[in-house]
Amino acid sequence: MIDRIRDTEYVTVTELLFAVLAGATGVAGSYAVAGYTRQFIVAPIDAQVVRLTPGSIVAFFITNIGEEGHLLHIALSFCLAAGLLGAIALLGMRVADRLTQSTLGIALAGGLAWGVTAAITGDPVLAIGAGAPVLIFTAIAVAPTADTDHNPARRRAIASALAFVGVAAGIGRLTSEEPTQSTEADVSSEVEQQLQQAESQQLDITGDVPGLVSEIGEFYNVDIAEFDPEVPSDDWSMTITGEVGEDVTVSYDELTSRETEHRYVTLRCVGEDLNGEKLDNAVWTGTPIKPLLDEADPEGECDCAMLRAEDDYFVQFPVEALEDAFLAWEMNGQPLPQSHGHPVRVLVPGHWGETNVKWLSEIELLDEEMDGYWEQRGWHGTGPVNTIAKLWSTTMLDGGTLELAGHAYAGTRGIERVEVSTDGGSTWQDAELSEPLPGDDVWRQWRYEFTPDGSHDVVVRAVDGEGTLQPEERSDSYPSGATGWVRKTVNMMDASG
Known part of the structure; x- marks a missing residue:
């Protein structure tokens, strides 16, 4: 008992x-x-x-x-x-x-x-x-x-x-397999031409460096939560509301029937390491956002806008930053995968990747500034991206020379040149650059080859299209994105070949 x-x-x-x-x-x-x-x-x-x-x-x-x-x-x-x-x-x-x-x-x-x-x-x-x-x-x-x-x-x-x-x-x-919207579709002739142009302009790099257009499956992906929203195209709509003359709601069919453009746009993650690989480029198909904003706010009196997503993510922009923004529904000629924002996402030229809202559901025009999701958590990632030259490959070639290669990116400022030092920054040489792709927000490949002699302290830096040298001082990704020159000690025996 x-x-x-x-x-x-x-x-x-x-x-x-x-x-x-x-x-x-x-x-x-x-x-x-x-x-x-x-x-x-x-x-x-x-x-x-x-x-x-x-x-x-x-x-x-x-x-x-x-x-x-x-x-x-x-x-x-x-x-x-x-x-x-x-x-x-x-x-x-x-x-x-x-x-x-x-x-x-x-x-x-x-x-x-x-x-x-x-x-x-x-x-x-x-x-x-x-x-x-x-x-x-x-x-x-x-x-x-x-x-x-x-x-x-x-x-x-x-x-x-x-x-x-x-x-x-x-x-x-x-x-858990991807919904049917992610299956392969016929690529339009315009997108096919752009994909071929990118392939023809990429450098002949021996090392493992992505081409000028990233494969969809290899394009970096970062979200606030682990589980992506599931939004069928037929059920999607986006409303422009807030301080507007009249709310404007557009369905997927209405949006995709508007003027269509195909743009090269590069995205970089604000939270990546200085020489990290969360930097990719794609051909995006969509329509400019400005005509929709003009329909909702004919007086143009609002200074900022809050973009909201189906996963409860939200980002604030100055309205002027959205002047050249883009609503995209295709990626490299395919419908947006669920993980990249299907059915519609935003692309804002020159800004960090986290501001390019996926699964867009609402644009709220505001008469005063409000903090977005990451601003509430101490980040300042809605500003223009930092200039960066990445060193992604060191490859020993058959002739005994060492190939250095990577990508460089400076948002809408573009890249004028990449400089390489093999002696820790004492002397500098210009790297070979890929021809710039059309567009205002696109990366470039770079390549440099030299004959090594033992161990070398390699440093790379970029000069943007405005002639401004990439800052040397290093900083962590928090709160405004990593900065600094990428440095790497390269030994002949350690280089891949």
């Missing part, structure tokens, strides 16, 4: 074990039916974690850990989801134990797990994927044989849970 009272007052090891199994399998079940989408129970929890994380902590992880930092908030979100479902299972076990009503406890755990998941994800049907495993493992936990010492049922339960998680992971990967 004393043992029974103790068991009803305290959580047993068995109950904790099965609560953990229920939580893990509940998350796995949700993944199996929803995939890596916003209907997966972890997705809305992750969005809330991102939203509530203080800006100082975000800045610390970006600066000190880099792109792997996002794995920490994903791991935390998984743990929170599993903990929530496990706690629900534990509640069902305690109800069953205290009231000696196993059926009631099992039903409570399964029903509550389903209801909470449905409320979090907004999808009652897919929420069954989380509710069913919680119900099953709660039922196993309250079975009469579950709490017997050295019970083989425990081992079978653990083995079953691990097997379920493995199978669910495989099914979930299939469920």
Whole structure:
């Protein structure tokens, strides 16, 4: 009798074990039916974690850990989801134990797990994927044989849970495949000409350096959360609102029927390292944004605009910065992939990549400035990009010379030349540059070849189209983007060949 009272007052090891199994399998079940989408129970929890994380902590992880930092908030979100479902299972076990009503406890755990998941994800049907495993493992936990010492049922339960998680992971990967909008489409002749022009103008670089147009699958990708919004083209619309003469709403079909342009536009991430590789270029198809702004604000009295996205991201711009902005719906002749903002994103020439809002839903014209998402977290990334020359390749050639190569970018200022020093900055030589592609916001390749003699302290720097030399002083990416000359010690034996 004393043992029974103790068991009803305290959580047993068995109950904790099965609560953990229920939580893990509940998350796995949700993944199996929803995939890596916003209907997966972890997705809305992750969005809330991102939203509530203080800006100082975000800045610390970006600066000190880099792109792997996002794995920490994903791991935390998984743990929170599993903990929530496990706690629900534990509640069902305690109800069953205290009231000696196993059926009631099992039903409570399964029903509550389903209801909470449905409320979090907004999808009652897919929420069954989380509710069913919680119900099953709660039922196993309250079975009469579950709490017997050295019970083989425990081992079978653990083995079953691990097997379920493995199978669910495989099914979930299939469920997570890109929607059909990302499939290959015929490339227009205009885009094909631009792709061919970029290929013909790229330098003959032996080392591993991207061409003048990046492959879609290799184009860098950074978002505030892990799970991308799913917005079908037929359901998309964008509204210009706020301090306007009249709200203007445009659908996808209306937008794509407007004047169409194909532009080379380069994007660079404000949070990347000085010599990082979050810098890419593509041919984007879309339409200028200015005619839409003129329709909404005929008086032109607003000084700034807040751009909002389906993932709750928001960025403020001076209206004048949007004069040459672009609403894009294709990338290298293909419909925008979901991860790059399908169906419509913004491209603002010369500004950091984080300002080029994906999954655009609203432009709000304002009569006074407001902080955007990253400004609220201490960043100043809405200004023009910093000039940079990247050193991405050091390759020993057959003739005994060493090839240095990379890309240079200065936003709408363009690149006039790239200078290379092989003696730590004492002397400088001009690098070979690719011919500039048409457009106001495009990178250029550079290449330099010399005969090495032992170890060399290589330094590269760029001069922008206005004749301004790239600043030498180094700074971290936080809060306004990394600056400085890229330096690398090159040894003949270490160079690739």
